[in-house]
Amino acid sequence: MSCQEILQEKGHRLTPQRMLVIEALHNARKHISAEEIYDHLHSRYPYTNISTVYRTLELLKELNLVTETNFGEGRVRYHVAEKGHHHHLICRSCGKIIDLEELLLHPLKDTLLQEYGFDADLRHLAISGECSGCRRKKGNKA
Numbered sequence: 592m593s594c595q596e597i598l599q600e601k602g603h604r605l606t607p608q609r610m611l612v613i614e615a616l617h618n619a620r621k622h623i624s625a626e627e628i629y630d631h632l633h634s635r636y637p638y639t640n641i642s643t644v645y646r647t648l649e650l651l652k653e654l655n656l657v658t659e660t661n662f663g664e665g666r667v668r669y670h671v672a673e674k675g676h677h678h679h680l681i682c683r684s685c686g687k688i689i690d691l692e693e694l695l696l697h698p699l700k701d702t703l704l705q706e707y708g709f710d711a712d713l714r715h716l717a718i719s720g721e722c723s724g725c726r727r728k729k730g731n732k733a
Contacts, residue, residue: 594656594671601654608632608639612647622660622668660717662688672714682722689722 594613595605603609615631616623625648629641648669651657659667662681678691696713703709721729 594651594673597654597656598650603650608636608643609647611635612644613651616651616657616669616671619670622662622670624666624668626666628669658714662717678713678716679718680722681717681719682725683719684721684725687722687724691716691718 594617595610598605598609611632612628615628619627625641625644628648629644632639632644648657648659651669652659656672657669658672659669660679661667662679664686678693678696680689680691681687682689693713696716700711700713703711
């Protein structure tokens with residue numbers, strides 16, 4: 592079911608602004624920030640403000656239609672959940688983003704549940720650290 596259909600089913604209005612937020616999310620080739628979505632929205636509806644974007648993103652998040660990830664750059668980025676779960680390794684030195692296979696996280700999820708009784712939501716995860724290139728530059732082993 593699409594974002595629009597789920598919103599309608601849950602009784603939420605499909606305002607032009609909400610539709611443009613959804614459009615920006617779906618058309619993004621990568622994770623997109625609220626500010627980037629606002630630029631898209633503002634170009635078509637100049638009298639709107641960024642709070643509209645944040646309210647819409649919060650609603651979409653509550654409905655599990657988008658995921659948010661902090662890449663350590665001072666802002667949160669969003670991704671349409673229906674595009675699938677994926678995870679990232681983010682180098683805090685150079686900013687490189689490396690995709691991480693979800694299968695690697697299954698043992699962690701199982702351990703957290705067995706050892707701590709904690710059912711972790713690992714649908715979209717970013718882990719910061721240092722990439723092999725930056726480690727080599729510092730003289731560390733790769």
